[in-house]
Amino acid sequence: MSDKMTQWDERYDTADFVYGREPNAFLAGVSDLLPPGDVLCLAEGEGRNAVFLAKRGHRVLAVDSSAVGLAKAARLAEESGVRIETVTADLADFAIEPGRWDAIVSIFCHLPPAMRRALHRQVVQGLRPGGIFVLEAYTPAQLALRTGGPPTEELMMTLAGLREELAGLEFLQGREVERDVVEGRLHTGRGAVVQIVCRAAVGKNTDYHCRARRV
Template sequence: MSDTFWDQRYANASYVYGTQPNDFLVSMAGRIPRGPVLCLAEGEGRNAVFLAERGHAVTAVDGSAVGLRKAQELAASRGVSLVTQVADLADFAITPGAWAGIVSIWAHLPPALRQRVHRQVVAGLQPGGVFILEAYTPAQLRHGTGGPKDPSLCMTLPALRAELTGLTFHVGCEIERDVKEGVGHTGLAAVVQVCAHRPAAGGPR
């Protein structure tokens, strides 16, 4: 899906996926140590604003300038600030060792690009830094309650474990759950969830 597609999707004044953060992120956010957080494919900003409210310095990256403009408006309405960067993840470089947390919620990419981004995620975390991901699995196509129509854009836990080699998994599961996020994601969904950290050098894994 092109950036133009997302600009058009986000053009309405309402928030397509709502203004409340993703449930799985909420349940895992306490694992992120103090420090800066990077939100990938952040869209209209609901997850980035939630993390900023928790005291993190948050950078939100997305290909849609329209979505990130709404993210800034949501942040202002909540009394927090964000750094936003309009960029395609194919062109965005994650700074190595820079992030206490990296968040990827519904960031569905072509497999080769996803693998490259996830390698950068591993390198981009500080020692002890945490990566949180929720995405649709190929089984989601039978539900039709959100997500990509191309199964190659979906994710599986075995593939993610391979792509995120170097991280220690606290949570790694494929489940079905009710997702209620605005009009964009509503209903029973097949998802994969990951919460993992980069071990400190010489520390426990």
């Protein structure tokens, strides 16, 4: 990492966990749907979701642009008696290997539209057959609530937009809803969110699937 700290490094450079130590409530509520195996957590920050999934027996790779956040994630994992892998990378440059993941998790991962669409195309290809994608993000209605999230509508998501960006996946759950978000000091209050659970078709990426599991 360069000597200059990024915005996210500065946000995470504090003794407390700014988004809390407990997992995202939506992810925890649907975690039984995740197949056992390899899970990729996007924009994982301080590691609360990655550690939760590792406790459930998954092999977890946490990716984030902030080395400071991921250092706290590794520390949280150690304190919790589990192991996670971490990669410091900008999601604009991170390549999701096709057919590699049993599940991919994206919790409040807000990116510029072109970058988000490119990432979601990789998500569709990155899941193994039957793999699960879980996402929760703020919708444009969040701007009126002012309880966290990005400052502009273009960085937010809608269910209709996600259905287009994730074409090829089966939507098991999908809704826009308001809920009470209590996740650390930076995400506390009423939130307008979109929540989805998608599944890759069985038989999709069969060749990749065989190569990924070959020993």
